[in-house]
Amino acid sequence: MASEMMALLKPISKIGYYGSSTTTTTRTILPQRVFSTVIRMSAATATTTTTKGSGGGKNKKGIKETLLAPRFYTTDFDEMEQLFNTQMNKNLNEAEFEALLQEFKTDYNQTHFVRNKEFKEAADEMQGPLRQIFVEFLERSCTAEFSGFLLYKELGRRLKKTNPVVAEIFSLMSRDEARHAGFLNKGLSDFNLALDLGFLTKARKYTFFKPKFIFYATYLSEKIGYWRYITIYRHLKANPEYQVYPIFKYFENWCQDENRHGDFFSALMKAQPQFLNDWKAKLWARFFCLSVYVTMYLNDTQRTAFYEGIGLNTKEFDMHVIIETNRTTARIFPAVLDVENPEFKRKLDRMAEINSKILAIGESDDIPLVKNLKRIPHIAALVSELLAAYLMKPIESGSVDIAEMDPQLVY
């Protein structure tokens, strides 16, 4: 189970859980599972090569190789076509999809992503380790948004015949993702870098998920993305002294896109109640929640510099995001984790600690065989923590439209 989980952990990080530690983490734990891909980075301009602090010097080479964690998904498009074939599937709540389509056509953020000169100025001012961390943050977020773009775009294309409404929603969501990715990539250009997305498209390993897992994973990743972005935005609004880079000012409107994308997956799942209403669905729902929360926690606790750099306490930030995402997810998943139980956080903290030990072994001077042997007990400990967290008493949940709710439910 743990290896399955670790394999799942990575692709879910749609919103850059910055820090190449995802790759490192996963590779460290399960060497055989990792297909690390080299992302080609090219200097945006050949001109600015004067060293600007520690970050600037590296760009002189023109090409920088980086390991990026967010993976690209692909799915069974034929099954998708069947699931949303309006002739074959009478459960489709067409009014709900029509309403969503209108919401996406409205295009709230059509004119939102316009840059100004603050970006370049802020990038130039950023020096030392913080500069590196920001570059990493932009790279990972851009890759993640871009991976959403590719998947949604393909789904939009493939479903056009069988379900034009759902297909158009996918296309409009890919519009949003392209916009987000483009905006982040422009941010990278302020650091004299650019992600070569065309190369990425061809060179990345695609992770296959069956449609039902795409729904769970993408729903969670959109909703957790919303909560991460809005939390950062509201925190910085209250504490403007940490506003070190203007991109955060765009997060309030930006994350409303993420939230709407999540709503769409919610509607997709409601249209396929078999993914929501049996015991298997409950087990999968808990599994995906745990995967997503643990991934974020382990990644972020390895990259506290970023959060501290913008004035956040990493663990408090993560717990807040987890609790809120879980509350949101309880509106649709048939079961969620009891994340507000203090024992859940204690388990996460132990996992983070074990993870640090595993990483430390990777950085030691031992030969690979010795490293692997040394890791075994820690991996076993991590697996047992994961299992224990998975088996904690869950919370029954679900949409009031689907779940067998008490008819006495009071609103």
Next chain:
Amino acid sequence: MSSMKSLCASAVVNVTTARSATELRQSTKSFPLLSLSQHLPKLITTATNISRRTTTSVKATVADFKSSDPIEQEQEKKKRYHFLVANAKFMLDEEEHFQEQLFERVRLFKERNMEQDFWLVIEPKFLDQFPDITKRLKRPAVALVSTNGTWIKFMKLRLDRVLLESFEAESLEEPLASNPAKLEFENPNKWNAPYPKYESGWWESFLP
């Protein structure tokens, strides 16, 4: 109701089709090796279609709201109002994203010179017509009322724990009439967010 259906989407596209094309081109410009020519025109085409399909609905809606003119007032018929309702604590205190959505929509309507077609109504009088709802409702209750049924349907998907209904009314007064109620929410006993809660009273600008 059908005339209201796509009010906001249509207006959006009418005004800004040309700009949206440029915008898209700009925002996607940074994918060096992607053949943009493939997906870009498609999105633009979509936008144009929308505008064609729903131009009339916009006009109808604008007319509906300028009812000071006696001739137009005469033309005004019964209109359908759609609403979502739940207890005030849920609507105004717990679901903070709800507030963000309302402000986002107000911003959009302003940007596109559209007349606001949604309101928050505290303890709405029209609830008396819905005994099936009131018996399941904690009080005080708050309703989100709009002439745009499609949008209300979307909001139902988002908020989930709300009840949805609609009714016809002769004038705007009826759906917006409210009974006096005192809204006071206790401070949450544990507030773990790294930011302050939205200030109480945010909803006042959405009251009729």
